[in-house]
Amino acid sequence: MKRRFDHVLITGGAGYVGSLLTPALLAEGYRVTVFDIMFFGDDFLPKDHPNLRVIKGDIRDLPALERALEGVDAVINLACISNDASFELDEALSESINYHAFEPMVIAAKAAGVRRFIYASSSSVYGVSEAAEVTEDHPLVPLTLYNKYKGLCEPLLFKHQSPDFICVTIRPATLCGYAPRQRLDLTVNILTNHAVNNGKITVFGGTQLRPNLHVKDMVALYLLLLTVEDGRIAGETFNCGYQNQSVAEIARKVKSTVEETQADAGDIGVVTTPSDDLRSYHISSKKIEQALGFVPEHSIEEAVADLSDAFSSGLLPDSLEDDRYFNVKRLKAIQAR
Numbered sequence: 001m002k003r004r005f006d007h008v009l010i011t012g013g014a015g016y017v018g019s020l021l022t023p024a025l026l027a028e029g030y031r032v033t034v035f036d037i038m039f040f041g042d043d044f045l046p047k048d049h050p051n052l053r054v055i056k057g058d059i060r061d062l063p064a065l066e067r068a069l070e071g072v073d074a075v076i077n078l079a080c081i082s083n084d085a086s087f088e089l090d091e092a093l094s095e096s097i098n099y100h101a102f103e104p105m106v107i108a109a110k111a112a113g114v115r116r117f118i119y120a121s122s123s124s125v126y127g128v129s130e131a132a133e134v135t136e137d138h139p140l141v142p143l144t145l146y147n148k149y150k151g152l153c154e155p156l157l158f159k160h161q162s163p164d165f166i167c168v169t170i171r172p173a174t175l176c177g178y179a180p181r182q183r184l185d186l187t188v189n190i191l192t193n194h195a196v197n198n199g200k201i202t203v204f205g206g207t208q209l210r211p212n213l214h215v216k217d218m219v220a221l222y223l224l225l226l227t228v229e230d231g232r233i234a235g236e237t238f239n240c241g242y243q244n245q246s247v248a249e250i251a252r253k254v255k256s257t258v259e260e261t262q263a264d265a266g267d268i269g270v271v272t273t274p275s276d277d278l279r280s281y282h283i284s285s286k287k288i289e290q291a292l293g294f295v296p297e298h299s300i301e302e303a304v305a306d307l308s309d310a311f312s313s314g315l316l317p318d319s320l321e322d323d324r325y326f327n328v329k330r331l332k333a334i335q336a337r
Contacts, residue, residue, distance in 0.1 A: 005073035005116065005226055009033040011059055011105070012079030014042045017120075019181035021076070021219045026051055028223060035059070035068045036079070039336055040324055044180035060101045062108060069112035076118045076222055077105070081146070082327055089331055091145060099149040103156040110165045117157065118225050123171045123211055123239060125151040126281040133284035136171070136237045143279060154237065161235045168225060168233040173211030173241030173283060175218055177303035178310045184325035188212060188300055191251055192307045193319050195258040195268050205275035206248035211241030211283045214298030221294055228292060238288040242296035248272070250300060257304040262312070 008025055010018050013034030025032045026049050033053045034045060047054055057064045059079050069075075081094040109117055126134050127141030142148035154169050161167040176188035184193045187210055191201050221240055225233060245253070251270050259265045288294045310316050316325070323329040 003029060003227065005030070007031040007033070007072050008074045008076060008226065009035055009068060009072040009114075010076045010078060011035050012077070014038055014040065014045060014054075014181060015078055015082070016175065016179050016181055016183040017215060017218055017222075018078050019044050020179040020215055021078075021222055022046070022052065023049075024219050024223060030226075033068055033072065035065065039331060039334060040181055059105050060096055062104055065105060066108050066112065069109055069114060072109075072112060072114055074116040074118070074226055075109050075114050076120070078120050080120075080150075081331070089328060089336070093331075093336060094145065095149065098146065099152060102153045103159075106157055106160050106167075110160055110162075115164060116166045116226070116230075117160075117168075118222065119153065119157050119167070119169045121154055121169050121171045121237075122147055122150045123173050123241060123281070123283050124279060125171060126283070128278055129281040132282065133286075134239070134281045135284045136239055136287055158235055163230075166230045166234045168235075169237040170221065170225075171237065171239050171283075172218055173213040173239075173244075175213055175215045176300060177215040177298065178306040178315075179215050182310070182316055182325055183327065184316075184319055185327055187247065188250055188254065188303050189307060191254040192258065192304045193311075193316075193325075195254050196262060196265070196308055196311045197320055199266065200269040200271060201251050201255060203247055203251045203270060203272045204277060206246060206251070206272050208247050208275070208277065208280040209244055209282050210247060210250070210279070211239075211244045211281070212250070212300055212303075213241050213296060214300075214303050216298050217242065217296035220297075221288075224292060224294055232291060236291070238291070239283045239285050240288055240294070240296070241283045241285050242298070243300050244282045245300065253300050254304050257301045258308055261305050261308040 014036035031051045124147040125140045127143045140151040255268045
């Protein structure tokens, strides 16, 4: 599709998704600004690209953010203290970044002349649901402060929706697969890491239903959202997931795929243990398919195979211990504030 914008700013652009999205945007001809606090560094970004500007900045620093927004046409907001275990950290850190900084950022973007604001919420806002298909109008049942704030920010964004400031919210499933800034604290990625490098998988619970989405499909959706007409997304919220599976089913897929892709894998054991993580829901992504024609293409098995290849190629050294792969461990280690 034809590009509608020239300059895109990604908050949190040096994160898991941003590390794959940034080169994808550059390949499409966009000018890109990455605005990120750099808790995980930025060595993996293509910093020698002439159309990339990398700014080490904190979204809570409004003057710095306002300067970065000058000349920007579209914002993809990925910045947050991410995943439900993140509130093992100082709650004030996560509250300040995930909630208090959000609306001032939206207001600053609109004042700077940004014409499209894409917000990454989360399907974890649904908490626990026994509904066969959880659609976008399902009640939000937050189980942690992380998904509570994800949900609370959505109406704060839409307060500022206008004909010249198009706002859209995405509620993605749990992401999986390989990216230059790798996360190994997400369900599929955790299980794959242990299958390859421990020779066994521990399943916590197992009956919980989780929607999944390959990080490549997440990137493809953001590219699409920059090209569609205003009226198709203005003020809209979309679920986006691919395979809804129980944690036990995911473990079986990981086991079989790793055994196929790792020549010396042998028979990978699967151990089940109780879990206090009760999140369980089966999301429907019919709305985004019908409204935008978006259908994910990459499976859980493909994510596992990609990670398996990355391990074999030496791209993810010390993957069981290095805190750079684990958000909460890293933020504790650097005493993030």
